[in-house]
């Protein structure tokens with residue numbers, strides 16, 4: 026039976042293997058490459074997407090388990106790429122190689138949507154699921170904090 | 179490093195100490211070469227190529243200097259027709275020929291050209307060069323060389339195009355060129371009467387004959403618009419934040435298949451039999467392809483195994499996991515990490531092969547009042563770059579197209595061509611962004627695999643490694659035991675110094691294992707030590723590789739700095755001295771080390787001419803004092819907190835690091851503050867230097883506390899981030915402050931991708947000792963010292 030799913034506001038149906046993870050579905054089937062593969066085991070956060078607005082690891086999430094739900098990927102976070110988190114990322118020159126950053130941004134956006142007043146410690150805790158091997162953490166932390174104050178303000 | 183290494187091997191094995199032809203610049207001090215000789219730049223199209231020469235009386239804002247670029251394969255190409263295109267609408271397209279893996283090289287290198295030509299960066303577009311060194315010059319993006327080697331060629335091309343634009347405008351206006359001046363994407367009459375956009379004169383300008391070098395003018399430092407300012411963000415910044423940036427796996431071709439490969443656990447093991455019954459049942463799996471294996475020395479040849487081809491990546495991985503393969507034995511299946519470490523420690527206690535000797539160290543040790551000695555261990559490590567290896571290949575009718583994240587696009591092109599028995603002319607390599615590289619993506623086994631599979635199935639293929647594949651199929655950073663000994667006289671003066679390194683060499687990838695650290699690796703903190711003790715010996719103990727040893731960011735500087743900088747702090751403690759004072763005292767008086775007098779005539783100087791890039795102990799002392807001052811060395815700190823210091827010259831850059839640790843009552847270590855002082859000569863992009871230092875601190879902390887690749891019966895037992903952990907945002911070193919020693923352009927720019935890493939681990943261990951009295955000599959030591 027075909028699975029129906031909404032990705033960035035667009036309806037799709039898929040009749041392949043229903044156990045395919047959302048990561049590989051958006052990458053290989055929908056040809057949307059912003060969501061990245063880092064570990065495949067839920068440990069790095071590179072594949073983070075929003076499911077009904079909540080940050081979720083796309084690599085462990087089977088398509089059938091999110092049938093009928095709304096998926097947002099980095100491409101759909103903001104129509105112009107100007108979500109406060111994206112703007113803060115640019116203002117702080119966060120990325121090095123950049124590979125982890127879509128996942129970082131999706132995690133941060135979800136965190137701040139839930140808790141725009143997140144403290145430094147809460148940011149650390151909630152962003153700890155996203156690895157950056159290049160080591161941009163100092164700037165990630167600063168960017169999340171400044172996005173938080175913009176969203177609050 | 180990679181193709182430079184091959185040259186180095188050739189030189190070393192042929193017993194050409196001065197490496198007169200193959201390594202002319204590694205040892206520039208041997209032969210007093212004129213600058214002019216080095217500055218003959220080889221060109222792509224001979225007619226268009228410029229030769230950079232020092233012409234008396236030319237209006238140069240700086241004195242051109244030779245670099246190791248001319249010792250690299252394919253050297254540099256200085257040809258604006260290759261690197262610069264200007265559209266009628268004024269859009270300037272610059273070709274950027276270095277790979278981007280996070281250092282900012284893809285932006286910073288062409289930025290120098292744009293600055294010198296007075297282009298407005300907001301109207302510049304970048305075009306990533308395909309792998310073609312005869313056309314672009316050397317493209318090996320490693321060894322912290324991009325700015326070191328390309329600042330001057332970029333400036334020269336920028337100055338040429340600026341003059342051509344001025345000439346075209348002057349011609350159009352019928353005035354002498356001396357009356358016009360290019361400024362911020364326009365050419366003006368100096369009297370302000372007219373101006374014209376670059377685009378409007380572009381066609382005429384680019385058809386001009388290339389100006390002679392002596393007609394060029396260069397900006398003075400205060401005229402730079404971008405260089406040295408750090409105000410231009412990475413070119414890909416916006417795309418990275420919106421998911422549009424393209425990495426290795428982010429391309430789709432018509433009819434493309436997806437593949438994952440089952441590789442042997444032990445290097446050299448071969449497929450005896452494969453049962454694909456279960457794999458073929460996975461929906462989406464289409465077929466399997468065998469890939470021939472290799473036994474080192476085999477350079478970057480694939481490990482071999484069985485590829486599963488499917489219609490999506492997930493199916494390929496599941497199919498791969500479902501294969502049942504019987505593997506042959508391998509001579510390397512006896513390799514066990516713990517036993518090997520014991521062997522290295524035993525070797526480190528015995529006399530080794532002498533690589534450098536000053537004074538009479540044997541007598542100094544024989545006559546010493548006492549000898550202070552320690553050993554420091556570092557296991558194999560793996561790059562764990564965020565983007566697992568991946569490549570897309572399309573073999574069709576004798577032609578091969580590749581899209582891949584590679585540090586050495588031309589190396590990947592020629593190696594893949596060789597593996598498929600093709601002429602490199604028939605192979606094209608397009609370079610995506612790299613999701614981290616750290617040296618792993620200099621080695622193109624993953625590209626060769628994709629090409630072999632594409633050829634076999636007759637369709638384009640995207641071949642994806644999983645994280646587990648990446649951790650287990652690595653080219654591992656060498657493991658080592660560094661033994662340090664100090665001979666003390668009756669006044670506790672250090673009168674003898676011995677550094678013995680036992681560490682399998684990365685040369686074993688290329689040639690039959692020589693069993694000793696190479697000259698190249700010896701030049702990374704062993705032979706080139708700045709320690710000024712009058713009787714000194716550097717030795718190598720024998721160690722043979724049992725896995726594929728390859729370079730990792732900073733290479734042998736990591737174990738060498740770990741050993742030397744820990745030892746100095748230990749010695750200081752033993753003698754009741756301040757570790758920073760002891761470090762400065764052991765380095766000795768300010769001097770440019772005379773390599774001949776210091777018995778370092780075969781020194782590897784990162785491929786740079788020694789006279790231009792000498793080992794200058796004043797600059798090393800400078801960064802030590804700067805970092806110490808900024809960190810408040812000597813100040814009182816709350817209970818459980820302390821500072822540790824370490825300094826190291828690598829890739830001809832000097833870095834000193836002061837780490838402040840905080841150890842709580844349960845023994846948990848955190849790092850509230852770090853100060854890193856960097857002397858990289860003229861600093862092209864201070865913002866990216868700071869970013870590299872922050873990243874180096876995180877990587878340094880990771881390797882100090884967590885990184886160990888463990889082998890059991892020849893196979894790596896680690897698999898993913900749970901057992902090969904890296905530092906996360908809940909524990910990273912907070913407040914990394916980067917202090918850059920300011921220099922004018924005349925102080926040669928050096929690299930920044932690697933030099934931040936080596937001093938971090940010893941500075942951290944020294945700080946932990948100062949806080950707790952607990953001394954760590956084996957990496958990794960974990961994050962709890964309780």
Ligand code: FES
Pocket residue numbers: 061062063064065066067068069070071072073082083084085
């Ligand atoms: S790829 Fe999903 S968490 Fe790493």
Ligand code: FES
Pocket residue numbers: 120121122123124125126156157158159160161280564613614
């Ligand atoms: S920027 Fe490279 S992994 Fe985060």
